[in-house]
Amino acid sequence: MQRTYTRGHGLVEALRQRIVIIDGAMGTMIQRFKLDEQQYRGAGGPRGVDPRWAQHPGDLKGNNELLSLTRPDVIAQIHEGYLAVGADIIETNTFGATSIAQADYGLQAWAREMNLASAALARAAVDRYSTPQRPRWVAGALGPTPRTASISPDVNDPGARNVTFDELDAAYHEQALALIEGGVDVLLVETVFDTLNAKAALFAIERAFDATGECLPIIVSGTVTDASGRLLSGQTVAAFWASVRHAQPLAVGLNCALGAALMKPYIQELARVAPDTYISCYPNAGLPNPMSETGFDEAPQDTARLLHTFAAEGLVNIVGGCCGTTPEHIAAIGQAAKACAPRRLFSGLLAAV
Numbered sequence: 001m002q003r004t005y006t007r008g009h010g011l012v013e014a015l016r017q018r019i020v021i022i023d024g025a026m027g028t029m030i031q032r033f034k035l036d037e038q039q040y041r042g043a044g045g046p047r048g049v050d051p052r053w054a055q056h057p058g059d060l061k062g063n064n065e066l067l068s069l070t071r072p073d074v075i076a077q078i079h080e081g082y083l084a085v086g087a088d089i090i091e092t093n094t095f096g097a098t099s100i101a102q103a104d105y106g107l108q109a110w111a112r113e114m115n116l117a118s119a120a121l122a123r124a125a126v127d128r129y130s131t132p133q134r135p136r137w138v139a140g141a142l143g144p145t146p147r148t149a150s151i152s153p154d155v156n157d158p159g160a161r162n163v164t165f166d167e168l169d170a171a172y173h174e175q176a177l178a179l180i181e182g183g184v185d186v187l188l189v190e191t192v193f194d195t196l197n198a199k200a201a202l203f204a205i206e207r208a209f210d211a212t213g214e215c216l217p218i219i220v221s222g223t224v225t226d227a228s229g230r231l232l233s234g235q236t237v238a239a240f241w242a243s244v245r246h247a248q249p250l251a252v253g254l255n256c257a258l259g260a261a262l263m264k265p266y267i268q269e270l271a272r273v274a275p276d277t278y279i280s281c282y283p284n285a286g287l288p289n290p291m292s293e294t295g296f297d298e299a300p301q302d303t304a305r306l307l308h309t310f311a312a313e314g315l316v317n318i319v320g321g322c323c324g325t326t327p328e329h330i331a332a333i334g335q336a337a338k339a340c341a342p343r344r345l346f347s348g349l350l351a352a353v
Helices: 009-017 027-032 064-070 072-084 099-105 108-129 165-182 195-212 237-247 260-273 300-312 327-338
Strands: 089-091 137-142 186-192 218-222 251-259 278-284
Touching (some): 027 064, 027 072, 064 072, 064 099, 072 327, 089 108, 089 186, 099 108, 099 165, 108 137, 108 165, 165 186, 186 195, 186 251, 195 218, 195 237, 218 237, 218 278, 237 251, 251 260, 260 278, 260 300, 300 327
Parallel strands (some): 089 137, 137 186, 218 251
16 A cells, blocks of 8 residues: 655656755765864754753763754754755754664753754755756654664674664654654655664654654665675675564665665666666765775766766666765756656566565
């Protein structure tokens, strides 16, 4: 049975007509600001240093999700930079905004507030740039958490786990509820390296839909970690799709870990096994390169050229960038994809997994 969405109808229609562009890296752009510890606590921002963070005992530098509360000006500027060059979808600054991830900074109690603020910032930016002729959308990002339900953190104890399914479900449920309340159009379960973590997120999202009466499109994006063609928890691309297809995502895809050149065979496989689902792809800007300004080795025209081949071969419906990509990359990707038709769906066909 097909889902009936309460939001995101325009995105569904756009995917039928053209290749849709998602934004690029948030972390890469934050690094460009070279923020110090006090700036992460709010110094130099519109609100100054909030007393809640002024005396916080641990280091907060590097907690990018906190910036939605302490430096909303930085996050808004990044969103608008991507929208200005043609991004159709921007992601909320919530990759690590679960209570589980925020516990590393001692800020788990503020996870809900981070998600609400991040959704509001993205929503305001999208509303400023959307027109009837060119609507834009907000994707609420749910990242993988630094804890994994499938892999032991102790090489001497393969059965050990540092998180349970129920703990992941509770954290993702809080996040999904806040993102929905904050006004996102889509929920994006991204950078999936452990399919069991993703299943907890999808279960939590369904509970959030039940609780709110809302039903948003879902995008699920996995991460193939190396040339083995598997996620970190061991699934092949086909097995990953078999594990998450029950959630009826609007799109399924891959992001992070690899550049476009190395990601292509796995996108080809995903397009083959999921013929009735839209395909997304937002790779890194090649391989890590500490000598580069972005920390990765591909210039915008390089990433755009590679993704153009994906589009020209009818493999993708949503393209953009992950680590190392910038508004310049997204502008080039948008231009490269403009002349290509979106991948056509074959409704009713079952893939041989």
